[in-house]
Amino acid sequence: xxxxxxxxxxxxxxxxxxxxxxxxxxxxxxxxxxxxxxxxxxxxxxxxxxxxxxxxxxxxxxxxxxxxxxxxxxxxxxxxxxxxxxxxxxxxxxxxxxxxxxxxxxxxxxxxxxxxxxxxxxxxxxxxxxxxxxxxxxxxxxxxxxxxxxxxxxxxxxxxxxxxxxxxxxxxxxxxxxxxxxxxxxxxxxxxxxxxxxxxxxxxxxxxxxxxxxxxxxxxxxxxxxxxxxxxxxxxxxxxxxxxxxxxxxxxxxxxx
Numbered sequence: 001x002x003x004x005x006x007x008x009x010x011x012x013x014x015x016x017x018x019x020x021x022x023x024x025x026x027x028x029x030x031x032x033x034x035x036x037x038x039x040x041x042x043x044x045x046x047x048x049x050x051x052x053x054x055x056x057x058x059x060x061x062x063x064x065x066x067x068x069x070x071x072x073x074x075x076x077x078x079x080x081x082x083x084x085x086x087x088x089x090x091x092x093x094x095x096x097x098x099x100x101x102x103x104x105x106x107x108x109x110x111x112x113x114x115x116x117x118x119x120x121x122x123x124x125x126x127x128x129x130x131x132x133x134x135x136x137x138x139x140x141x142x143x144x145x146x147x148x149x150x151x152x153x154x155x156x157x158x159x160x161x162x163x164x165x166x167x168x169x170x171x172x173x174x175x176x177x178x179x180x181x182x183x184x185x186x187x188x189x190x191x192x193x194x195x196x197x198x199x200x201x202x203x204x205x206x207x208x209x210x211x212x213x214x215x216x217x218x219x220x221x222x223x224x225x226x227x228x229x230x231x232x233x234x235x236x237x238x239x240x241x242x243x244x245x246x247x248x249x250x251x252x253x254x255x256x257x
Contacts, residue, residue: 002106002159002240003030005061007233008037008204009225011070012051021055023232028060031235032101036089037204037224038068038112038165041080049080053087062099064090066110068165068205092163094144096152104240106159107152109196111145113166113189113203114138117182141166142188149196159238162193162201162219171213172223173206190215199238 005027010020027034034056041048049071056063071080081091090097092110099106116123116138125132125139145162152160167173167185176184184206193201194217201215204225211228213221224234 002101002104002238003032004035004106004161004200004202004236004238005031005033005233006035006037006202006222006224006236007226007229008068008165008202009039009207009227010036010052011039011042012055013042013048014051017051017054019055020232024056024059027233031061031233033062033064033099033106034059034233035108035161035163035202035224036063036065037163037202038066039070039204040065040068040084041071044071044074044076044080046076046079046083049083053083053089056089057087062090062101063088064092064097064099064108064110064163066092066163066165067112069112072112092148094141094148096148098152098155098157104158105156106161107149107155107157108161108163109145109148109152109198110163111141111148111189113141113145113164113168114186115166115183116186116188118170118185118187121181122187123182138186138188142186142192145189146192146196149193149198153197158240159199160197161238162198164189164201164203165205167203167206167209167221167223168193168201169213169215169221172203172209172211172221174210175208176206184209190221193217193219200236
């Protein structure tokens with residue numbers, strides 16, 4: 001069994017130091033790795049990124065992250081990424097990484113993702129250049145996620161996780177106003193997960209959403225935005241065997257407190 005801790009939308013500022021560190025130091029007792037699903041800072045400044053870095057530096061479990069929209073607000077995502085990586089965090093965007101945990105190999109593919117909406121109510125690459133670029137950006141994020149998951153499938157992983165900030169399905173947005181669904185995620189992300197395969201998909205971003213969802217292909221989706229899970233992190237248990245069917249993976253994902 002592989003134990004995956006996950007949280008997003010921690011929105012740390014200069015007054016946040018130490019808020020999560022005590023909880024994170026308990027991770028070895030309950031989890032094998034920690035996933036951070038974006039919006040780690042409030043405004044994406046390097047000083048805020050340093051707060052996050054100190055919060056997770058030298059943790060006794062591997063830490064893998066993607067950035068969120070807040071982490072881009074100051075228009076210095078490269079600096080934020082560099083600060084986190086210097087602290088030992090594996091920050092992904094259109095990339096995958098393999099984490100060795102207790103003799104098992106966990107592949108994590110990550111992207112921030114973007115919006116656009118969901119089947120039947122989504123934007124398209126038509127019309128004004130700005131609208132076409134909006135959807136093309138989302139498609140590029142989804143393509144990077146798909147490619148990374150496929151590459152991980154060739155690396156003898158016991159489990160694969162898709163980590164993103166924006167939502168891949170509308171299920172986990174339940175509770176948010178319908179009018180803003182197109183700005184909270186895109187079906188293109190779910191298509192990428194289903195086509196390449198994963199045991200679990202994790203995202204944040206939807207503060208008023210719902211924890212549980214599923215792609216049309218049967219991959220379990222979890223919204224781990226901190227305002228949703230209301231704790232420092234949730235832990236999900238994966239079966240830890242390669243080539244499981246989506247139905248088996250969905251049945252096997254369990255959460256502990």
